[in-house]
Amino acid sequence: MTTPRDKYCASCATPLEQREIFGTERPACPECGRVVFYDPxxxxxxxxxxxxxxxxxxxxxxxxxxxxxxxxxxxxxxxxxxxxxxxxxxxxxxxxxxxxxxxxxxxxxxxxxxxxxxxxxxxxxxxxxxxxxxxxxxxxxxxxxxxxxxxxxxxxxxxxxxxxxxxxxx
Ligand SMILES: [Zn+2]
Missing domain, CATH: 3.90.79.10 (Nucleoside Triphosphate Pyrophosphohydrolase)
Structure with missing residues (x-):
């Protein structure tokens, strides 16, 4: 089972980029800095x-x-x-x-x-x-x-x- 990836920032609707944060690629917003952390x-x-x-x-x-x-x-x-x-x-x-x-x-x-x-x-x-x-x-x-x-x-x-x-x- 794979986790679906978010496309847009939930705060400002800017398209998200993949960034390495704490050793893992995560969706991050280049505009406001919001990072998406997927919970189990x-x-x-x-x-x-x-x-x-x-x-x-x-x-x-x-x-x-x-x-x-x-x-x-x-x-x-x-x-x-x-x-x-x-x-x-x-x-x-x-x-x-x-x-x-x-x-x-x-x-x-x-x-x-x-x-x-x-x-x-x-x-x-x-x-x-x-x-x-x-x-x-x-x-x-x-x-x-x-x-x-x-x-x-x-x-x-x-x-x-x-x-x-x-x-x-x-
Ligand atoms: Zn944002």
Whole structure:
């Protein structure tokens, strides 16, 4: 995913130039000096397990259309990240969940999105795909469907590692 480049200064509408500022090429205004700093976006996803299987959605949005991913989405400005994770899970799967742990933060060089991955437990609701999902279902880790994001493989590997450590005490 690449960041769209602004063409005009938001303060004075002068066409922007690329300038190296703090070691990175950034759009800058030759007229008033305004520099555009692009912020990362934060997404939150949930690992929700039932009988050792993990809840996935088949994506109905442009990015990865028809492929599967963990339920999740972007955090609104001012929204508590855990609340965003639970909200997105509910919107996409119909299940009410309570976030109970942070698995980790996932980011890649040049990728504007930082993903916060949480574990969550079902508290209610009925499994049904929301408007941005084509299907939703639980899958065993050794028989996952085709994933939209390699990041989800990384998140699930981490989750499996933690789950197997937890089960050693049983
Ligand atoms: Zn300007």
């Amino acid at each position: 976006k934060v997404a939150a996803v949930c690992v929700i397990a039932r009988d050792g299987k993990v809840l996935m959605i088949r994506r109905g949005t442009d990015l990865g259309y028809g492929l599967w991913s963990l339920p999740g989405g972007f955090v609104d400005r001012g929204e508590v990240v855990e609340s965003a994770a639970a909200r997105e899970a509910w919107e996409e799967t119909g299940l009410e969940v309570a976030v109970d742990g942070l698995l980790g933060l996932f980011s890649l060089p040049g990728d504007p999105v930082i993903v916060a991955a949480f574990t969550a437990q079902e508290t209610g609701g009925t499994l049904a795909p929301g408007p941005e999902a084509l299907e939703t279902d639980f899958f065993p880790l050794d028989a996952l469907p085709e994933l939209a994001f390699s990041r989800d493989t990384e998140i699930l590997a981490l989750w499996r590692g933690i789950a197997s450590i937890d089960s050693q005490g049983d």
